[in-house]
Amino acid sequence: MTRRRTAAALAAVLLTVSGCTSVGPGRGHGGGTPGPRPDDSTSTSTMRGITLPSWNRTDYDSPAADGYLRDIRATGARWVTFTPTWYQNRPTDPAMHTTEETASDGSLRRIVDRAHALGLKVMIKPHVDLPGDADRAEIGPRDRTAWFAAYRRFITHYADLAADTRTEQFAVGTELAGVSGDLAAWTKVISAVRDHYDGPLTYAANYDEYERIPFWKELDLIGIDAYWPLSTKPTDDTERLRRAWEPIGKRLAAYAQRQNRRILFTEAGYVSQRGATTAPYAWTISNRTGDAEQAAAYRALLDSFEGKRWWAGVCWWMWDDWPDSGETPARLAYSPHGKPAEKVLRDRWAT
Incomplete structure (x- = not known):
């Protein structure tokens, strides 16, 4: 998910990637085999996750952070996902860099530690973004x-x-x-990552991108940001939305089987605006609240995929915006916090 941002905020470059050094010693992968697979007997666990993105260098050190993590846990x-983000000024640039909107390494380390202290597992999903509304x-x-x-x-x-x-x-x-x-370039990227990190790896492909990814077999999970439009007009009819998922789910199940990998929804979400299910990828659809539509969309996704062996779970986009940083009013934003969609999660997950 791409965050709207101002060009002025991106102008403050702190560090170019060419000058960045590693923060710790490398971790050898040891030539292990990627897994688990769709047909493994151990492949029944699913991620129940929520993303807590950052838009500022100090967000993850915010006084609000501990409350957000407790609310996510509740x-x-x-699982919770964190998204440190670097930026490019232009799509054609040869490198990415940090800005004042990049979470500091120290703050990221500290919030991972706090999440672990609460019993949450963590996925780190670094982003590279462009200025303003430009799509990464x-x-x-x-x-290249x-x-x-x-x-x-x-x-x-x-x-x-x-x-x-x-x-x-x-x-x-x-x-x-x-x-x-x-394929060749990403194979080198993934090999380099495995030299530094031993855990499971994924790539978060957009819903219209995943079938063109040539390197899934180098990874442990297929990741999809699941922003499929589900309706041509606003609806809070859960059954109608569930039916819209059926052909998508069949296609995903067949794809998981062909790739011999489970599929994780690395992102899925809906703004609480009327019409959210027509364009789940959009921050702004209308200025009318759509809490019932958001909740129905949450319910339909979970109804459609929970219990499928090939499905590795979901990490919802997103929890609350940080104080004073929200560009979308909270009542219209992606966050389910304090809305009927949060009750859907509590009813399904808090057992």
């Missing part, structure tokens, strides 16, 4: 060799941090459709 969630799928560097070299430095930086903090799962990329078709 829904019955057992538009990233298409002129010099330079970009992938920079990307390897960026992603192994966080792989080291994940290893040092005993993070349970790691994503090697998110929605980079403009470069995700390069």
